[in-house]
Amino acid sequence: MWQEARKHERKLRGMMVDYKRRGERRREFYEKIKKDPAQFLQVHGRAYKIHLDSAVALAAESPLNMMPWQGDTSNMIDRFDVRAHLDYIPTYTPPLLNTTTPEQESEERKCNYERYRGLVQNDFANISEEQCLYQIYVEELYGGLQKPNEDEKKKLAEKKAQIGYTYEDSTVTEADEQMEKGNEDDSENSESEEDEVIPDIDVEVDVDELNPEQVTEINKMATTYGMADGDFVWMLRKDKEEVEAIKHAKALEAEKAMYSGRRSRRQRREFREKYMKGRQISPPRENLWGTVKRKMRNKRPKNADELKATVKETWASIPPQQCHKLITSMPCRIEAIIKAKGTPTKY
Incomplete structure (x- = not known):
């Protein structure tokens, strides 16, 4: 029974590891192919030919279909125009000043x-x-x-590491050297041509x-x-x-x-x-407020005057250097808090 349980446990652990590795590979794949959505934005335009029918235009502008608006013969409108039902059209005057905020x-x-x-x-x-x-x-x-990034170049360089070695029996001919030089020149020329094109x-x-x-x-x-x-x-x-x-x-x-x-x-x-x-650690709160609480707890002030005297005595016992450090660091603290917008600061 125990062996069966161990067997199933190992099987489940292997499945979990496989799922985890598969998820990591999937995440790496999507990180490689992920691009800016603005790159996929395309605006296409096409030219269309407009066919004009002179008969339709003449029929629309014929006196049979036109009528004067409000009896004004200089302003002719179509008899099916909605402006025929209006008594007055106010003139639009654009504002002189810009109203944008x-x-x-x-x-x-x-x-x-x-x-x-x-x-x-x-x-x-x-x-x-x-x-x-x-x-x-x-x-x-x-x-x-797609240009390979620096990490991929390093990985490929590590995989393609070669060790130069010349055997005693082998001889490097001049023809081979010339062929290699020619291939290098051809590759350089092709790269330069591609860059130009x-x-x-x-x-x-x-x-x-x-x-x-x-x-x-x-x-x-x-x-x-x-x-x-x-x-x-x-x-x-x-x-x-x-x-x-x-x-x-x-x-x-x-x-x-x-x-x-x-x-x-x-x-x-x-x-x-x-x-x-390397972070600047703020003064511990216990040195400032914990001491006040302890002294107040020991003395147990009965009224407001005793409480005020206890607080003054406690603040007087705090070293001046510690108070000076706290006060001088307050502007930096406030600026860091404003810039952080809720995230942790170095203080």
Whole structure:
């Protein structure tokens, strides 16, 4: 009976491990193929020929179907027009001042950034509209070219490691060397030809590598697309910070997932110590408020005056350096709490 139970337990454990590994492989696969949904957005336009029938137009404008509105012969309308039942049509005068609020203007600038970000980057990189449309046509026809990332390159390099060795009996002929050189030259020429034919125009401007002149130039280009001066670089920097934050959070989650299980308490403790290393630890609460509570509990003040005296005495007994450290760190604490928006801070 015990052996049967152990057998089923091992079988269930193997199934659980298989499901877990299958889920990890599925997650890795979807992480590789995951793309920005905006890349799949396509706008197609087709030219249609309009066939005009002169007989229909003449019949619609014939005096039999037209009538003056309110007896005004200079304003002829169709006799089936709904304006025939109206007595007065007020004239529309557009407002002289813009009625949009600052919030609406800010939202409109953000929308313009999302709309025309690629165009601004192409203008900054001196990429013409014909090149951009040609690459879109090639990607729609053959699909986008997937470039391997650095991790995949490292894995492939490790698998394809070779050790150079020459045997005593073997001889390297000059013909083989010339053939190898010729193949290398052909591959280089083909790569250069491919680069010339299909240029890569997916430009991503790195904000940190721009000098002040380039920042001014790209901000000036963005103003023609409905953005204020300085909006484009500021929003690019915000996008980059958001991507870095998401990447850091994913790395932390992946590292935490590695230390799951009963036997990994030490790893989790080391991870917490590594995460807390270099942080500024706030003064312990026990030194400030615990002392007050203990003295109040021992003395047991009977009225408000004794309570006030006890609190003053307790605060006087706290070292001045500790109070100074707490007070000077308050602005940094408040700023960190505001930026964190509910997430843990370094304090």
